Amino acid sequence: MKLLFLGDWCLPERSAAPRLEHDALAGAIDQADAVVINYEGPQASPDAAPIAKVGPHLAQSSHGPEAIAALGVTHASLANNHALDGGRTGLSATVSALEGQRVAPFGFEGMPWGERRVTRLGEPNAGGVSMVAGAEREFTADGDVRAASLDPISLHRSIQGERDAGYTVIAVLHGGIEYEHLPPPHLQRLARWLIDCGAATVITHHPHVPGFVEHWQGRPIAWSLGDLWMPRSGPLPSPWRGRGYGVLVDVDSPGQAQVEAVMPYALDYSSGALRGLNTEEAEAFDAMQARNRGIAEDPESYRQWWASLVGRRANTYQRKYSLAPLPQWLWRRWLGLGWLLRRRLARKPNWALRQLNGLRCETHHEVWKESLKKALFPDQREPKARTMRLFDE
DSSP states (O other), X not given: OEEEEEEEEOOOTTOOOOEEEOHHHHHHHHHOSEEEEEEOSOBOOTTOOOOOOSSOOOOBOTTHHHHHHHHTOOEEEOOSXXXXXXXXXXXXXXXXXXXXXXXXXXXXXXXXXXXXXXXXXXXXXXXXXXXEEEEOOSSOEETTEEEOBOOHHHHHHHHHHHHHTTOEEEEEEEOXXXXXXXXXXXXXXXXXXXXXXXXXXXXXXXXXXXXXXXXXXXXXXXOOXXXXXXXXXXXXXXXXXXXXXXXXXXXXXXXXXXXXXXXXXXXXXXXXXXXXXXXXXXXXXXXXXXXXXXXXXXXXXXXXXXXXXXXXXXXXXXXXXXXXXXXXXXXXXXGTHHHHHHHHHHTOOXXXXXXXXXXXXXXXXXXXXXXXHHHHOTXXXXXXXXXXXXXXX
């Protein structure tokens, strides 16, 4: 069985669907048994109630599902940080719109659907494949309706359950750092651990720039497929924004999968097309993948990259997520500051939502924590724990 994985898709209202001007990609779509994308953002709905969050609220065009179906997409992961931007009404409209175009949505849970973290293709013990999805917890819930989380225990149970049922498992994860090609340590550990747990392949989305393909224990991990089509407003924040790549995965035997082809492409906004790369662009893409793969596979190079990234982002993360403590006497009841804070929180101010995001989103929390450690212990040595002498010598 062959599966083609592509990047992040969001087609805003009043936007034309891109044309496919990429022969290799078109050929891969034709031969694939399934074409899988990350469908980032709910269907626009007049009665949708956007959730309270920081960052943009995305919404898909009413003809978005029709556009991806025409492109050849068969499956859409909703395990991402924009799936609940329109609340439960928006998610419900999205599921209905996709299913109306015979595109199978997965990676979410809650009434009335139950758990839809997993989607299956084919028959068990006969080449069947199961895709298990999860996303970092960055505004991914509205009450009991939510995108499937990047919870290791739940992912482990799903992978083991699908393997026991006779399926080859592919994990589809949403997380990482925007505009960074390499994954943060917690996501790297998780992806490699899921391979150890029995996943045949791991595919990731979210950074909006292309990453690279590496192999762990002989099994492929495709880091950040980049964008398939996303709205553009203003200058691009990275020279690699507007690039992506498709990964054609061949499940050649039970429990085994290999990458048959990696197909980079460009989002040509001026012509409204997905096109292949020219010679110069293709050479730069190959060099970028090789460079970042080398960093990821060398522990010392990876450690240096991570330390450098934390250093570059320390001020930003501390400014966003750290609140300077106030003396305890300021919170005495007669001053009323505690009452004022509770009233302020009840109105869902942006600063409080940002704090919640920093605590709940796994990647934001990790970079924030490491930035504080770097500020407190610039020589990278944390103070030794003080011990108590319980008995006199």
